[in-house]
Amino acid sequence: MTDLTPITFTDTDIDQIAGTAGRIAVLVDPDGRLDVGARRVNKLTRGALARLIEAPHFAKLKPGDAVAMAYPTGLAAEAVDVVCLPKGASVHVARRAGTSLAKLRGQSDMLILAGGTRRVAEVAFGVAMRDYRFDDHKSKAEPRKGAVRVMCSKPDAAQEAAVPLMAIAEGAFMTRDLTNAPANVLTTTAFADQLAEMENLGLKVEVLDEEKLASLGMRTLLSVGQGSDSASYVVVMRWDGGTDDAAPLALVGKGVVFDTGGISLKPGAGMEDMTMDMGGAGVVAGVMRSLARRKARANVVGLVGIVENMPSGNATRPGDVITTMKGDTVEVINTDAEGRLVLCDVMWYTQDRFKPAAMIDLATLTGAIIVGLGHENAGVFSNDDAFCGAFLKAAKTEGEGAWRMPMGQAYDDLLKSRIADMKNIGGRAAGSISAAQFLQRFVKDGVPWIHLDIAGVASVKSDTVLAPKGATGWGVATLNRLVSDMFEKD
Numbered sequence: 141m142t143d144l145t146p147i148t149f150t151d152t153d154i155d156q157i158a159g160t161a162g163r164i165a166v167l168v169d170p171d172g173r174l175d176v177g178a179r180r181v182n183k184l185t186r187g188a189l190a191r192l193i194e195a196p197h198f199a200k201l202k203p204g205d206a207v208a209m210a211y212p213t214g215l216a217a218e219a220v221d222v223v224c225l226p227k228g229a230s231v232h233v234a235r236r237a238g239t240s241l242a243k244l245r246g247q248s249d250m251l252i253l254a255g256g257t258r259r260v261a262e263v264a265f266g267v268a269m270r271d272y273r274f275d276d277h278k279s280k281a282e283p284r285k286g287a288v289r290v291m292c293s294k295p296d297a298a299q300e301a302a303v304p305l306m307a308i309a310e311g312a313f314m315t316r317d318l319t320n321a322p323a324n325v326l327t328t329t330a331f332a333d334q335l336a337e338m339e340n341l342g343l344k345v346e347v348l349d350e351e352k353l354a355s356l357g358m359r360t361l362l363s364v365g366q367g368s369d370s371a372s373y374v375v376v377m378r379w380d381g382g383t384d385d386a387a388p389l390a391l392v393g394k395g396v397v398f399d400t401g402g403i404s405l406k407p408g409a410g411m412e413d414m415t416m417d418m419g420g421a422g423v424v425a426g427v428m429r430s431l432a433r434r435k436a437r438a439n440v441v442g443l444v445g446i447v448e449n450m451p452s453g454n455a456t457r458p459g460d461v462i463t464t465m466k467g468d469t470v471e472v473i474n475t476d477a478e479g480r481l482v483l484c485d486v487m488w489y490t491q492d493r494f495k496p497a498a499m500i501d502l503a504t505l506t507g508a509i510i511v512g513l514g515h516e517n518a519g520v521f522s523n524d525d526a527f528c529g530a531f532l533k534a535a536k537t538e539g540e541g542a543w544r545m546p547m548g549q550a551y552d553d554l555l556k557s558r559i560a561d562m563k564n565i566g567g568r569a570a571g572s573i574s575a576a577q578f579l580q581r582f583v584k585d586g587v588p589w590i591h592l593d594i595a596g597v598a599s600v601k602s603d604t605v606l607a608p609k610g611a612t613g614w615g616v617a618t619l620n621r622l623v624s625d626m627f628e629k630d
Contacts, residue, residue: 142313144306145242145271146287147264149295152255154180158215162249162286165221165241167257168193170203177253177291184214192222203229204236208244218248225257232539234259238266239605245271247285254292261301264290268309269606269613274320304434308620311430312613318422319599319611323398323415328370328446331397331418335375335425335444341432344378357465358485364478365447367402367455374486377428377442381435382629388439389627390496391428391619392486394479394503395421395446402449402475403457416611417479419598420502421446423615430620438627441494445482449475461560465489466582471560479503480564480575484582491584497627498527498588501579502615503595508571509545510596517541518597518614521576524588531590534621539605540614541597545573552577 157164157180166178172193174182182189192198192209201207201224209220221244223237234257241250245267252267254260267288275281292298318326318334326334332347339345350372353362358374365372378388396417400406406414421444428442456462460472465485472481483501490499509519520542522528528544535542554566554574562581566574576591583589597614604612 142272142274142317143284144268144309144313145284147268147290147302148287149260149290149292149298149302151295152177152253152291152293157181157251157253158184160251161216161218162251163219163221163245164215164217165223165250165252167223167225167237167252167254167263169227170224175253175255177255181215181220181253185212185220186214188212189220189222198222198224204233204240206237206240206244219244227258229259231259231262234262235266235269235539236605238263238268239270242267242270245286245288247282249286250288252288252290254290256293260290260292260298261305264288264298264302265305265309266606268306269312270608272313272316272608274317274610277322307430307433308617310433311426311620312616314429315422315426315613315616316607316611318425319416319419321415323448326397326415326418328365328373328397328448331395331421331446332373332375335377338377338429338432341429342379343428343432344380346376348374348376356489358489360462360464360470360481361445361447361485363456363460363462364396364402364449364481367452368448368450370397370448372447374489375444375446377425379428379431379436379438379440381431381437382439382627386439387497388441388494389623390490390494390499391424391440391442392483392490392499392501393421393424393442393444394418394482394505395444396479396482397446397448399449399476399478400451402455402478403451404475405451406476413599416599417504418446419504419594419611422598422611423502423594423613423619426613426616427619430616431623436623437629438623440623440627441490441496443486443490445486447482449478464582468562468581469560471557471563473563473565477565477575479505480578483579487579487582491587496587499583500531500590500592500619502592504598505593506572506575506595509593512572513543513596515596515600517543519572519593520544521547521573521591521593522589523580523583527588528590530626531618531622534625535618538617538621540618542618545576547573547576547580
């Protein structure tokens with residue numbers, strides 16, 4: 141797994157500034173006031189820092205943005221990076237400041253002169269999250285270099301505040317690595333093996349093979365993978381950090397390591413992106429890693445259905461009728477609507493076995509959600525207003541886009557089948573909603589439930605605030621926040 145950049149917190153020692161190599165970062169209020177560290181930098185550079193701050197360019201910076209002063213006279217550093225950061229900056233602005241510094245850092249060591257900045261841990265979190273690259277498969281990739289040292293007025297408090305944030309970053313990195321990985325590397329078996337390794341973190345992990353899945357009656361999940369030479373699995377991850385009698389939060393993820401569409405074959409153009417179709421399972425894995433790393437005081441169970449959807453002489457055909465673990469029958473109209481066939485069995489098994497207090501499923505489920513919401517927001521569907529409201533609040537707090545979508549009987553009626561209990565698709569119109577309606581049929585009465593369609597946010601073609609282009613790790617921070625807000629007890 142990609143390692144986080146080493147970040148340490150120390151007391152401010154202005155006598156070390158002159159001889160510090162690499163890059164030096166200075167956090168400056170928009171009004172240009174300099175703290176003790178910045179004043180020393182200004183003195184050593186013979187007023188160059190003050191002149192930069194007084195220049196029109198600095199006044200145009202948005203809060204959290206940075207400008208670099210290269211090869212400063214009077215310092216051993218290769219550059220001074222000046223960040224516009226208001227004293228009362230929000231969490232999002234503080235994180236943005238960190239991401240600005242990460243983009244400037246490159247492979248150099250960096251000293252951040254944070255002084256009395258209130259949200260210094262959030263700045264460090266921004267650095268960690270944006271300082272990511274996936275070059276595992278580049279033949280001439282350079283080893284990651286450089287470390288970050290933060291001088292601040294309360295280093296112990298900053299370190300304490302940073303610990304759970306770095307656990308979130310580590311989980312997000314795992315999600316990104318999994319989602320970025322090519323399908324010939326992240327095979328179904330390799331995926332299951334990686335998750336099993338998290339037992340080293342204190343998670344309880346079970347890998348259910350095809351024989352076990354067949355005995356449980358997970359026929360729809362197995363139908364998706366039967367066209368592939370790769371085995372199908374369900375992996376169960378448990379974090380028992382709460383009280384013994386507390387019902388767990390259940391997270392269920394779609395883990396299609398590659399999706400050709402099956403017999404309903406996708407167009408060739410863009411199919412290479414279907415390595416990210418296990419993004420929902422990747423988020424579940426990242427959340428479970430983060431919870432274990434920060435020793436969350438909650439019971440959470442994460443289950444992922446891992447399959448590969450391929451066309452072959454043994455593949456499921458359009459028109460086939462399959463019986464779910466629940467006992468309902470499904471007419472397969474389109475084999476490219478496979479994610480819901482994976483999820484429905486895993487969701488039913490989850491409820492049967494764990495009796496969760498609430499359940500959230502995540503999936504790169506539909507292209508329709510991208511048409512509706514683009515790449516800014518995940519689609520949120522729910523049967524419970526209070527639970528959904530808590531999730532949306534957590535997403536807003538963490539700055540991860542999420543938008544609630546409607547549900548209703550008229551959308552459910554789109555799934556009516558002439559020959560089975562339901563079809564697996566409802567047609568082109570409202571495609572993401574009818575997919576959610578399909579999944580809702582496998583939610584037991586009284587179970588608060590959220591479906592997250594993350595097709596537009598799991599992997600993107602351009603940089604986001606906290607991540608370079610590619611896999612984003614969307615959802616890890618939000619679900620950690622939700623666990624903290626709703627399920628952890630003091």
